[in-house]
Amino acid sequence: MITLIFRIIKYGFVGFIRNFWLSSATLAVMILALIVMQGLIIFGTIAKTSLVSLQDKIDISVYFKTTAVEDDVLKIKRALESLDEVKTVEYISREEALIQFKTTHKDDPTISQAVEELGENPLSASLNIKAKDPKEYPAIAAYLNNESISTLVDKVTYSQNQLVIERLTKIIDTIKRGGLVLIFVLAGIAVLVAFSTIRLAIYSNREAIGIMRLVGASNNFIRGPYIAEGIMFGIVAGLISVLIFLPLASFATPYIKVFIPEMNLSSYLLMNFWSHLGTQLGIGIFLGVISSLIAIRRYLKI
């Protein structure tokens, strides 16, 4: 059995080398498909990081009337915290708000003076609410409109970033969908080209295949080398695509960092190198084997 597998791999390898020019055309298309695939995977990661970083920046702030009692505000805080949609609720008391205001404007003497002259604290207490999912802000806003609360509330600020995020989500979704279509098209072309290569290999070996049949070679022994050839296409294309993609990614890293400071593409890729390589090899082998199987089914009569 092991001898047989070894021989199948050997013949597959010989076929791969013999059809070098044909093989390289197949490899080129497969590599292209795999690079685009990697691009899309990385794009997905970048998009996710940027969305998370943006989402972290939106919240709802509820400003209470200066007459509102602290206990009532804290009660509302607890009620909000018990909601499933809410991630965190931060309470800023009137005093804290004043301190924050003063620190922000400490370089502006007119404002500090104006506050001093007022004699009393003009600022209201507020709750800063963050949702688990940006989609849930409308629900939280609706909850705050509840009569028992709204009597205490001065104003609610919300949705300043919402529009930006919605747009970004849409753009990302569109690009992802477009990329997916591109991947399918390229994968289809890669399979077609690999299929043709293997079909030609079968055609040029038809004499040997006929003789193999005559001398009683098993079906697996006749088919095996072509499957092995498909696997080799996948492995080589996967390796080369990663080798091409890594320098490209490290070149792009500083540019991406400008947009999303949290994202270091190079170190991300290096950290996930093995799983990244594994994915590429897996996809490459999958495409190669699919191509071989189609070619064998259609052209290798046993």
Next chain:
Amino acid sequence: MITPMIVFQNVSKIYNPNVVALDSLDFKISPHEFVSIVGRSGSGKSTIIKLLIGEEKPTKGRIFFDGIEVTKLKSTELSSLRRRIGIVFQDFRLLPEKTAYENVAFALEASGRPQSEIEELVPQLFEMIGLKNKMSNFPRELSGGEKQRVAIARALINRPDVIVADEPTGNLDPINTYEIIKLLIKINELGTTLVLATHNKDIINSLGKRVLSLDEGRLIRDEEQGRYTLS
């Protein structure tokens, strides 16, 4: 009673729509027999061989090989049947990019034999066919007769029960023809059943063995110690 090696029972092969290659063929071949099948081109000799190794299925009738019904074998079982039947062709069918040795070894590799066995068996066979000094030559460096001997070695390497030779001397001069036939007789004497398809009158007449005569797909004569009597 001995199980016959090859049995054709009322076998017909009709290529659509109405080209009759074989018409209700009935014959038996016993183990160790040497049988010649004669007939003009298109009389159905090659069809018999294709049906016997399961490359094609008969339109009607049953075919048995050593008690196994060939017509009922699945494609995965055909390979083991084919290892029991060695085939020799008029055009040799050697792989041009392999040496004589590799061409023969290839048949063993395909059946999954270990390397050590291959290295032991192949040279033995080359000794038997008298080409031990030409093992590493490529087919293009061999004469027609030598190529056919290599092809015979390849057919023999799996120790088949039957050797089927389809016009093995068609491309050879009389001296090489004689050599090849002598080799086939020797193989038969060592115990292998031999089926020889030919239209070479001289061979048939000198053999003095059983002859099946075909004409337009029908068996018109089956004689022990037959002679070539087709016009």
